[in-house]
Amino acid sequence: MSRGLRALGFCLLVAACGGNYSAPRDLDNACAIVSERPRYHRAMKRTERKWGVPVYVQMATFYQESKFIGDARTPYRFVLDVIPMGRQSSAYGYAQALDATWDEYRDEEGGRGAKRDRIEDATDFMGWYMDKSYEALGISKADARAQYLAYHEGRTGYARGSYNAKPWLLRVSSQVAARSDTYRDQLLACGKL
Template sequence: MSRFLFVLFGVLLLASCGGGSKQPPSRLNDACSIAREKPDYIKAFQRTERKWGVPVHVQMATIYQESRYKHDARTPHRYVLGVIPMGRQSSAYGYSQALDGTWKEYQRETGKRRAKRDRIRDASDFIGWYMNKSYERNGIHPTDTRNQYLAYHEGHTGYARGSYNRKSWLLNVAGDVDARAQMYQTQLAGCRY
């Protein structure tokens, strides 16, 4: 009987450790730590960079801003009279906070019908696809983190119209994303993972 309990305890211990893979990295201000803790993230980012030309540090800064690396991130609920829930602010979901319609467009255009917003390799590929479109449609170079983020947030048409110019808060956020991308780039250049 004690052998049975020992095996059961071991199985339960292993099962409890298995769920941590979806947890965000523990040190979000350290790109090297993220790379060591989540090697599958870096592999996904590198694959996207090779495919779409969007640098790893730009992807990392975008995901940080959008979801803080939470696989199931969602926008907050809206409330009527402060207490009655009326649904979420938008359909944004996952690492990349892709909207339902944009995600479906990505799936259709890339043929990735089984892609999921809460899977890092798909979210990374989505960001590469979207930022490549920003380059094609609006001439924003993939290394231009600030303007890539503005187009990512406002959409290609909104960016072309300059809608972000009326949103000082968004301009500040885009500056923060750019600064984080530069920080990640510097860190990644000096670390082994």
């Protein structure tokens, strides 16, 4: 085999081992998602066993935060609509975890090697965060709406009720709850719950 052909083969192998950051094909069907990406399902089931956060609550939150795209980032901000001034926030990955919150998670739970664009780490992060919301605020781990509000606003913001001044966020949190219910029913129907 020629040297060039071996190099090409090696490059293709490395590319094939890279992360799959595209969204699943059918985001409205939980059974299709876990069938297409069984690794996601295994990671979420592991998180459910460890932290008690149901798979369907995790899935609805991932849908809202990143549409299951591992390298998702917030959009850029622009001055005068043309000069980029950086991203809206440091949120990144499946869970759209902010830098400071991710660092807190890694210090407490995930270890220095945890990555926001690795589904296993993102689900564990979400379980850790929602477990802390349960401990600090008494929010049921199955309450997708309240958990999402605490996830979006932070526990301090949730405790202050900052979401009440954001009608758009109340609407989004209701959509997360509805999607969670839909995903739960779908997973029950296909035997993946």
